Amino acid sequence: MYPEPIIIEPASKTPEIIFDKENNIFQIRGRSITENAFEYYEPVKYWLTEYLKNPNKQTKLVLNFDYLNSSSLIQISHIIALLEKSFKKGADILLVWQYEEGDELIENTGIELNLISHIPFVTEIFKNEDFEKFDFDF
Amino acid sequence: MTTNTIYQFYRLLEKDTISFSYRGSFSNNVLTMATQLFKDNVEERHEKLRNKLSFLMIESFQNISRYADSEEEISLDDNSEFFMTRNIGDTFYVISANLIDNDKIPMVREKLEQVNTLDKSELNKLYREVLTNKQINEKGGAGLGFIEMVRKTKGKLPFDFVTVDNKQSMFFMQIELRNPKIDDGLPSISLSDAKQIQALVAQENILMMHKGDYSEDAVGPMLKMVEENMQNVSLKIHKKIFHFLVEILQNISKHSYALNGKHEGIFQIGYDHKNFRIGTGNFILNSKIENLKNLLNMVNSKTVDELNALYRKYLREGKITNSGSAGLGLIDLARETLDKINYEFIKINNTYSFFSLTVKF
Numbered sequence: 305m306y307p308e309p310i311i312i313e314p315a316s317k318t319p320e321i322i323f324d325k326e327n328n329i330f331q332i333r334g335r336s337i338t339e340n341a342f343e344y345y346e347p348v349k350y351w352l353t354e355y356l357k358n359p360n361k362q363t364k365l366v367l368n369f370d371y372l373n374s375s376s377l378i379q380i381s382h383i384i385a386l387l388e389k390s391f392k393k394g395a396d397i398l399l400v401w402q403y404e405e406g407d408e409l410i411e412n413t414g415i416e417l418n419l420i421s422h423i424p425f426v427t428e429i430f431k432n433e434d435f436e437k438f439d440f441d442f
Numbered sequence: 443m444t445t446n447t448i449y450q451f452y453r454l455l456e457k458d459t460i461s462f463s464y465r466g467s468f469s470n471n472v473l474t475m476a477t478q479l480f481k482d483n484v485e486e487r488h489e490k491l492r493n494k495l496s497f498l499m500i501e502s503f504q505n506i507s508r509y510a511d512s513e514e515e516i517s518l519d520d521n522s523e524f525f526m527t528r529n530i531g532d533t534f535y536v537i538s539a540n541l542i543d544n545d546k547i548p549m550v551r552e553k554l555e556q557v558n559t560l561d562k563s564e565l566n567k568l569y570r571e572v573l574t575n576k577q578i579n580e581k582g583g584a585g586l587g588f589i590e591m592v593r594k595t596k597g598k599l600p601f602d603f604v605t606v607d608n609k610q611s612m613f614f615m616q617i618e619l620r621n622p623k624i625d626d627g628l629p630s631i632s633l634s635d636a637k638q639i640q641a642l643v644a645q646e647n648i649l650m651m652h653k654g655d656y657s658e659d660a661v662g663p664m665l666k667m668v669e670e671n672m673q674n675v676s677l678k679i680h681k682k683i684f685h686f687l688v689e690i691l692q693n694i695s696k697h698s699y700a701l702n703g704k705h706e707g708i709f710q711i712g713y714d715h716k717n718f719r720i721g722t723g724n725f726i727l728n729s730k731i732e733n734l735k736n737l738l739n740m741v742n743s744k745t746v747d748e749l750n751a752l753y754r755k756y757l758r759e760g761k762i763t764n765s766g767s768a769g770l771g772l773i774d775l776a777r778e779t780l781d782k783i784n785y786e787f788i789k790i791n792n793t794y795s796f797f798s799l800t801v802k803f
Contacts, residue, residue, distance in 0.1 A: 316662060316666075317662070337665075337688045337692075339692050339695065339696065371681075371684065371685060371688065373685075373688050373689060373692065373771070374689060374770040374771035374774060375692075375771075377757070377770065378757070378760055378770065381757050381758070381760045382760050385760060404677075406677045406678060407677060407678075407681055408678050408681070409678075409681050409682060409685055410681075416750075416753065416754060416757065417757070419754060420754050420757055420758045
């Protein structure tokens, strides 16, 4: 519960999530293909709503997916909407969208999210070898 | 692969609780995943058979590589090898097919006929002989695999050779593993069934086919298997196939009509030298058809630009329904497929129909 940090380990269908106010780390990494995206992201959105009432000097959210299903994407768009609301009130927000070199699907999803949102948005390519691969065990 | 052939396949596999088939280039990876797939999905009452089944799958699979002659790199859409595991009632079948040089047929036939006629003690004797003797040929088998298959199943090994040309034939073999504790009373499936399925799989350019329960937790191992097997396909295609397979299978698990508590469905991945296709089939309540049809027709009638605009609108609004994404997945699918989303509804009775779909990448 807020203000305790959210630290969720990655699983076969859900990503790693770290939302840590004290250390100023906000990131979601890995695979989000759960059927129950709403339930999965609900506590994260709640935490973020609380955090954005009194955010850090700068908030940088790093999103790094290798797969993202449509129900998770909707949840990510909700998270972005929360950031946008806060940005419009003057908070310093940056969204970093990372994708693997050659992964057009995730790249294009980033382009689309950038198109529909109104917050500072940067995209970054990362090479696969830079990334410690999660061992997904279904 | 067409929406109609998906239904034909479904009918051929109607009695299968789970079935999985694979055509093309074989690696141990496929084997590991196929074994895992069955291990994870075999019903509890067959628990004791799990290890035996894995063993037989491995033996059968390795037999393919032992007798297959091709030293060349096998391409993705090669017709030279076929592997299938089926669970029907309380019986498991492991079917293999591979090309074999015609001059090797007498040797293989002799070994199989021998193990098929021996009784238990004769088999044990032969087993020990082969193990201790020097009669090991350069391919390392000496029929030990066949002996083991017969010993483990306590049955015969049906086999056949189908001539391809004057040099090679297709060698079919079927292992049948019955649960000794449960007699389902069902007659054995004949080898000709397997030959029919293999021929259709080759004709329709299907690489991988699975039929089974698409309830939420049954989807995971299969997705993993597809992902592992798509590693040598370009990242772009591999990601696309996996991405849309997730969407489609999750749709089946959410919206399909459950018969006896199971969301029965079939899925296929095909490759026709140029394009990949995903095909799926499942049951749907007749009362749901109208809505689904409207949605499919709507996305099929739009241009890519219109779909992009619609996609962004949906995303912007961020609406969710019980289905999780309110059609976002379908819009995404429509704009990525190289063709329209092909679909068909085949009425089964007054309650439900068979819904099949194919998309091309």
